Amino acid sequence: MANYKKNSYTYATIVAMGGFVFGIDAALISGTTNYLTEEFSLNELQLGAAVGAAAWGVLLALLFVGYAVNKIGRKRALQISAAVYLISAIGSAFAPNYWTFISARFLGGLAFSSISMASMYIGEIAPPKWRGKLVSMIQINIVVGLSAAYFINYMIQNWANSGAEWVSTLGIDTNTWRWMLGSEIIFALLWFVLLIIIPRSPVWLVLKEKIGEAKDTLRKVIPENEVTNQITEMQESLQTTGGEQSDWEQFKEIFSKPMRITFIIAATLAIAQQATGINAILFYAPTVFEQLGMGTDAAFSQAIWIGVISVIFTVLGLLVVDKIGRRPMILGGMLWIIISLGICFYGFNSATYSLSKENVSELTELPNSERLDVLVDKSYESDIEFKEALSETLGGDDAKKYSSALIQKAANINGLLILIGILSFIAAFQSTIGPVMWVLFSEIFPISNRGIAIPVFVFLTSITSSFVQTFFPWQLENLGIGATLLFYASTVAIGLIILFIYLKETKNLTIEEVQLALAPKKK
Structure with a gap:
């Protein structure tokens, strides 16, 4: 393999590790919900607030991400996110009371914005024909992190119930949830260290008129004979908007007529991806499996299957995203999700x-x-x-x-039918709309405003996720699991109709060609 290929994969892998830390951070909480409820005497909305605090934290961070990635660069902003993850993990594990815990989780949510920065960075260093695969690595790392979290929770839960002397000595039996959340510390620290290796984004360097440094970075990730053309394309794209724009000008451009179709696609994807209820299933996995009539220990072990299915089907999605194309994967995946949630609704409704x-x-x-x-x-x-x-x-x-x-x-209850429906839903999400949304976000926005545009639509994704996570315990208690899943399916169906009308294929197109494809047709 040529050096530039090795470098591209190395840098993308390191940056995408932020997805792994995100997955760990997000899913570890799933094993702690019963412990937190008992430890801090929580009701359903308080528990939802504890689980959803991180999702609300990312909303605040996303207000400043666009400014940060344009001002200090993608690399430095990612390093700050890794440091915040580390501080949050320590604070969550050692929180002495509910509000300290909420604050630490909220702080960790600030680092969730690293997902949008990671997709931006990888999209900017990846050659067009590899962009889908490399950006999809973020989703792979997320699901590997989720899987690792479910396994860690299961392992610690078993230790806590083993009665072993060393377990009692370390306090695992009495501080089980603290050990679960504390396991994130080592991964956050590792990511922080590895980010030192990556170069600064060539797009950001061109924005800052550091052309020589941009060329040096591009030589590490693409063939030498393509460097000049790549720089020229970036400069021409910037010239169409008069060079680097202020954050406010970039923000206004998102709502301009030339970006109307892009706005509709991005907004629908941002809402629909999280309106599937994916984070309700992932973040409350043992709770969901308990609704099938499983005991707590069995629910923890079944949650591992979510991680396994997630990894398998995310890898499958990664292998085909540049072959099948973005449009058929998104539309087909959403239809698959609707059918899967419908199966779950039928199973719960007939119980x-x-x-x-x-x-x-x-x-x-x-x-x-x-x-x-x-x-x-x-x-x-x-x-x-x-x-x-x-x-x-x-x-x-x-x-x-x-x-x-x-x-x-x-x-x-027909537990097997519902289990098949849940795992089918996970497979559909993780192989299609889960990773492909990030691929599209790295492609559909012009260089002139992507530093603001991607965080804006990730903000929309995050606020949808926040509501899903926060109100899921309340929905479970007041609407029931079946009605809640039917609500998710109905929302996805609306998104499917909109995207069927507006979504364009972007496979193998340069960022500049994507802009032409998405431009509104003149009457």
Whole structure:
């Protein structure tokens, strides 16, 4: 392999490692929800706020990302993000109270903006024919991070229940959730160190009129005979807008008539990607599996399957994104997601819940379990009805604490069908709209405003994600899992219709050619 190819893959791999740290940070919280609820005596909205705090943090960061990447450069901004991840991981693991925990998670959310910076940076150093693969590495790293987090949670959970002396000595059994969250520290530190190796973005160097340095960077990642043409294309693209623009001018350009189609595509993708409910499933994986009637330990082990499927299908998406094309992958993936969520809705909607006398007698861990005798042999048509009956009978605290065990006993549900639906949904997302959105974001914006445009639409993605994460526990408690998943499917269907009309193919096009393809047709 030529040196420039090795360099391109090396730099992209290092930058995309931010996706791995993001995945670790995002999914570790999934194993801590029950512990956090008990530790800080949280209700559903407080738990949602704890899990969603990071997503709200990224909203603040994205207001400044455009300025940061243009002012100090993509590389320096990424290094700052890595440092913030490290500080947040330490703060989350050692948080003495709820508000300190919220603050540390919020701080970590500031670093989530590194995903948009990573896609921007990789898109700027990657040759057009490799751009899809290299930018998709971000998504691969995210899902590998997710998988690692689920495995770490499962491993620590098993240690905590093992009764081993060394576990007690280290406090893993009493501070289980702190060990889960603290495991992120080493990965954040490693990424911070590796970012020293990468060069500064050639696009940013051209923006700053450092042409010599830009050429030096390009020589590391593309053939020598293409360097001059690449520099010329960048300069010509900038000349069409009068050179480097202020942040406000770049922001206004996003809403201009020439960018109308680009705006519609980007906004729809930004909302639809997170409106799938992907982060509700990923960040609350054990909670979701408990709704299938699994116990806590089984739910932790099943969550690992989400990580495995994520890795397999993200790699598959990476292998075909530059062959199949962006449009068929996005549209086909969204249809696949709708069908998968529909399967889950059907499975949950047809479930019933009933406790037998034998079920009640087996609940030895529940104090005064005879309180449940009034519910024996009664059938409930939904999880909401059953949970309401438990709350009236046991009181809110005991109903919440023992709901997993009670659902496991009472559920008459087609768990296999729903499990297939959930894993199919994960496969659809991770192989299509998950990674391909980042590929499109790295392609559809002109050089003149991409420093602002990408963070603006990632902001829209993040605010959608924030609402999904924050309100999922409330939806679960008040609407039920089936209705919640149906809501996600309906939202995705609206996005599918819009993108079917407006989305263009950008495969193998230079950034300049993409702009011509997306320009509104003159009447």
